[in-house]
Amino acid sequence: MAARRRPVLAEFVDKFGETQVIHRKGNNGALAIRRSHSTVALAMQKSVGKLVGARVREERLKAAITLEQLAERSGLKGGKQAIYQIEQAMNTGVRLGTLYAIAAALNVSPFSLLPPVTVVLETTGVKMLENARLAM
Numbered sequence: 001m002a003a004r005r006r007p008v009l010a011e012f013v014d015k016f017g018e019t020q021v022i023h024r025k026g027n028n029g030a031l032a033i034r035r036s037h038s039t040v041a042l043a044m045q046k047s048v049g050k051l052v053g054a055r056v057r058e059e060r061l062k063a064a065i066t067l068e069q070l071a072e073r074s075g076l077k078g079g080k081q082a083i084y085q086i087e088q089a090m091n092t093g094v095r096l097g098t099l100y101a102i103a104a105a106l107n108v109s110p111f112s113l114l115p116p117v118t119v120v121l122e123t124t125g126v127k128m129l130e131n132a133r134l135a136m
Contacts, residue, residue, distance in 0.1 A: 006034075040134045043124040050089040051115035051123070052099070057087040059106045059113070073105035074098075 006023040009031070014020050025032035060070050060083075067080035067087075076082045076098065086094055086102070094102075103110035121127070126134050 040126055043126060044120055045093050047120050047123045048115060049091065049093045051119065052094055052113055053087045053089040055113045055115070056083070056102055059108055063106055070102065070105055074101040076101065
């Protein structure tokens with residue numbers, strides 16, 4: 001079944017010169033800006049989330065600790081479910097404070113959990129244009 005397009009309420013050009021479309025969202029009638037496509041930042045965020053999750057899992061297994069132990073050591077409210085969600089990249093990303101808490105609990109540098117930029121660019125298909133601007 002095709003996704004239902006909500007009627008356009010207004011269009012405007014934002015400060016970056018891009019046309020934005022406003023529509024009603026959900027049953028409560030809230031206003032939202034329609035996203036026509038994935039942005040470079042969103043694509044990179046998803047990729048980074050997956051790569052960080054894999055590194056967290058790798059380091060946790062290397063340290064021979066359980067999901068629950070890592071959650072307790074890092075002080076995450078969500079417990080082992082929160083660690084599982086990070087490892088499986090179920091959310092859009094990891095907050096910096098959470099990343100640092102997990103790194104401290106694993107006794108590694110937070111930078112060791114982050115993927116190199118080149119890997120993120122490769123996995124997202126994002127390219128650097130001649131004028132040093134990212135594009136999909």
